[in-house]
Amino acid sequence: MPRFLDRATPACIASSLLALAFMTLPACSKKPSGDAAPSATPAPPAVEPKATEPKADAPLKVAFAYVGPVGDAGWTFAHDKARKEAEAAFAGKVKTSFVENVPEAADAERVIRDMVDQGNTLIFGTTFGYMEPMLKVASDNPKVHFEHATGYKTAANLRTYDSRTYEGAYLAGVVAGSMTKSKTLGVVGSIPIPEVIRNIDSFTLGAQSVTPEIKTKVVWVGKWFDPPKEGEAAQALLDQGADVLMQNTDSSAVLQTAEKAGKFAFGWDSDMSKFGPHAHLASAIINWAPYYQKAIKDALDGSWKTGQVWWGVKDGAIDLVSLSDKVPAATKAKIEELKKGLKDGSFTIWKGPIKDQAGKEVLKVDEKGEDKMLLGINFYVKGVEGKLPSGK
Amino acid sequence: MSELVLLLSSSIDSGTPLLLAALGLIINERSGVINLGAEGLMLIAAITGFAVALATKNDALALLAGAAAAAVFSAFFGFLVIWLNANQYATGLALSLFGSGLSAFVGIHYSQESLTVAGHHGLFSHHYLVYLAVLLTLGLSWFLFRSKAGLVLRAVGESPESAQALGYPVRLIRWAAVIAGGALVGLAGAFVSVVSTPLWVEGMIAGKGWIALALTTFATWRPARALLGAYLFGFITMLQLHLQGRGVNLPVELLTALPYLATILVLVLISRNPRWIAANMPTSLGKPFFPGA
Numbered sequence: 001m002p003r004f005l006d007r008a009t010p011a012c013i014a015s016s017l018l019a020l021a022f023m024t025l026p027a028c029s030k031k032p033s034g035d036a037a038p039s040a041t042p043a044p045p046a047v048e049p050k051a052t053e054p055k056a057d058a059p060l061k062v063a064f065a066y067v068g069p070v071g072d073a074g075w076t077f078a079h080d081k082a083r084k085e086a087e088a089a090f091a092g093k094v095k096t097s098f099v100e101n102v103p104e105a106a107d108a109e110r111v112i113r114d115m116v117d118q119g120n121t122l123i124f125g126t127t128f129g130y131m132e133p134m135l136k137v138a139s140d141n142p143k144v145h146f147e148h149a150t151g152y153k154t155a156a157n158l159r160t161y162d163s164r165t166y167e168g169a170y171l172a173g174v175v176a177g178s179m180t181k182s183k184t185l186g187v188v189g190s191i192p193i194p195e196v197i198r199n200i201d202s203f204t205l206g207a208q209s210v211t212p213e214i215k216t217k218v219v220w221v222g223k224w225f226d227p228p229k230e231g232e233a234a235q236a237l238l239d240q241g242a243d244v245l246m247q248n249t250d251s252s253a254v255l256q257t258a259e260k261a262g263k264f265a266f267g268w269d270s271d272m273s274k275f276g277p278h279a280h281l282a283s284a285i286i287n288w289a290p291y292y293q294k295a296i297k298d299a300l301d302g303s304w305k306t307g308q309v310w311w312g313v314k315d316g317a318i319d320l321v322s323l324s325d326k327v328p329a330a331t332k333a334k335i336e337e338l339k340k341g342l343k344d345g346s347f348t349i350w351k352g353p354i355k356d357q358a359g360k361e362v363l364k365v366d367e368k369g370e371d372k373m374l375l376g377i378n379f380y381v382k383g384v385e386g387k388l389p390s391g392k
Numbered sequence: 393m394s395e396l397v398l399l400l401s402s403s404i405d406s407g408t409p410l411l412l413a414a415l416g417l418i419i420n421e422r423s424g425v426i427n428l429g430a431e432g433l434m435l436i437a438a439i440t441g442f443a444v445a446l447a448t449k450n451d452a453l454a455l456l457a458g459a460a461a462a463a464v465f466s467a468f469f470g471f472l473v474i475w476l477n478a479n480q481y482a483t484g485l486a487l488s489l490f491g492s493g494l495s496a497f498v499g500i501h502y503s504q505e506s507l508t509v510a511g512h513h514g515l516f517s518h519h520y521l522v523y524l525a526v527l528l529t530l531g532l533s534w535f536l537f538r539s540k541a542g543l544v545l546r547a548v549g550e551s552p553e554s555a556q557a558l559g560y561p562v563r564l565i566r567w568a569a570v571i572a573g574g575a576l577v578g579l580a581g582a583f584v585s586v587v588s589t590p591l592w593v594e595g596m597i598a599g600k601g602w603i604a605l606a607l608t609t610f611a612t613w614r615p616a617r618a619l620l621g622a623y624l625f626g627f628i629t630m631l632q633l634h635l636q637g638r639g640v641n642l643p644v645e646l647l648t649a650l651p652y653l654a655t656i657l658v659l660v661l662i663s664r665n666p667r668w669i670a671a672n673m674p675t676s677l678g679k680p681f682f683p684g685a
Contacts, residue, residue, distance in 0.1 A: 069503075217639075226593075226596075233633050238398075239399055259508070274508070276508070386639030386640075387639060
């Protein structure tokens with residue numbers, strides 16, 4: 001049995017203290033967990049808040065709270081890129097600032113209150129976990145406008161915004177459908193919430209629009225960001241005959257695994273072409289810049305009002321970029337056509353007939369899927385294999 | 393190739409870092425020193441290896457750098473527990489926490505950087521370290537049970553007093569074992585961030601160090617059994633992913649827990665027979681040694 005406090009305890013204590021010191025180092029944070037249960041709390045009707053008229057010459061002060069470091073090249077990086085673009089677009093009229101690595105806990109409320117105290121009148125919180133803190137601070141500061149990414153609770157001065165990632169997934173699916181030889185696709189899933197299920201379904205629908213008999217296999221890893229596990233899951237899918245992979249996780253591990261095996265995959269959230277030059281077919285990306293500029297414009301001209309904003313290809317928030325040379329020209333042309341259709345409203349992804357896994361018709365011929373249904377989606381479409389995990 | 397062959401092949405890839413780490417820990421523990429800091433060492437090696445790979449584009453150099461970094465921290469750990477007789481369990485835990493904190497801190501600017509990789513897959517096309525790990529297993533078995541140096545190492549772990557009486561420098565031998573074992577643990581950590589998943593993310597070792605520690609006991613400090621255990625763990629890890637892909641009607645949470653459940657089960661089965669453990673466990677494991685006493 002170890003004698004816990006032995007001789008030479010100073011060394012032991014010193015090393016323990018060192019360890020404690022390092023435990024308190026900034027713990028890197030996670031991506032928001034998406035729109036967990038958007039239908040649970042319906043948005044209150046839009047109420048026109050008192051517009052805060054900026055002084056004629058004083059710039060509008062805008063603050064951003066980020067969950068991760070701006071150097072993460074992923075989620076937070078994309079938000080910060082859009083912030084810089086907005087500052088440039090409104091040169092002289094706005095002054096932006098940000099705080100990075102804000103944990104999704106009590107600290108968030110303190111940071112956001114500080115932002116208010118520093119005179120910011122438009123505040124963005126870029127992760128799901130800031131929902132409650134932002135609600136609290138918003139109710140105490142009715143003259144300040146708050147914007148919360150991926151949440152579902154709103155207030156008179158708190159608006160939510162998110163992007164239609166499933167449109168990117170559908171477009172990727174069209175490419176996958178034209179590239180697969182085994183007619184089997186694989187998706188590495190993170191956490192079975194509606195956002196991710198919607199993306200898996202949309203990816204499958206896109207592929208089936210090219211080759212109707214395509215099947216999609218899904219492996220869940222239970223995390224947003226766990227590269228070794230994502231890689232192993234991707235390997236399992238390849239071993240089972242999938243030859244084009246997609247992922248709703250945040251790293252490039254799936255793409256790298258496909259690269260090693262000589263198969264195909266996509267980039268997700270940001271352009272990942274450099275991580276798997278041979279395997280990379282295209283990247284489905286999110287661009288926050290158009291929304292940030294709209295929100296700032298709203299605040300500047302006094303037209304800001306609450307609501308739930310969900311932007312997609314139409315608004316320039318979602319795109320499929322860096323298509324590989326291996327993708328046939330006809331498919332590339334089709335992608336352009338589909339993007340055009342999404343922009344002018346002539347094309348709808350979720351339009352019947354769409355059947356669920358068991359063959360039950362969920363959308364009748366020409367029936368369109370409402371946002372409400374899409375936000376709460378909890379079934380696989382026909383062609384997706386396996387049982388949907390019950391967990392949220 | 394059939395799915396089964398591919399499954400076995402990826403199981404070996406998945407089990408290799410565990411095997412390397414377990415071999416390192418066997419060297420440590422055979423000398424009588426238990427190092428609970430394996431997880432932290434693997435993390436330190438992972439970020440070091442990744443950073444070097446990114447800078448030099450040289451796999452071998454990156455793996456060696458990871459091993460070297462872990463060896464340096466092991467030497468420090470060894471200094472505390474062997475020369476200053478700090479409690480091995482507490483110091484090891486401290487090293488584990490220190491390693492995860494330090495690697496996270498150093499790694500901030502490396503998260504979501506990524507290396508491009510060459511292809512390695514199929515039954516006979518693994519990374520060379522996978523084959524090297526098998527050779528190391530054989531080599532270590534030979535060293536421990538067939539060579540004189542191995543006999544001395546085991547003697548130091550069994551009865552340091554006797555070893556000292558015979559004129560062996562117990563503390564130096566233990567220190568060497570801790571450093572060499574630490575280097576192997578580091579090689580395992582660098583393998584994860586350089587070869588398996590060429591990325592860095594905080595905490596990416598995800599418990600492999602702890603699994604390796606459990607494996608060491610499960611393998612009753614024998615390299616060949618560590619190989620079986622590591623491959624078994626890799627097999628079950630990959631099997632559960634395959635089952636998911638096949639749409640097996642089991643909760644994902646349960647499937648994800650399977651490798652750990654299987655390890656616990658095997659551990660329980662092993663400890664049912666105390667003689668199995670007693671016959672192989674280094675008698676002085678975890679006990680400090682005072683040469684003057």
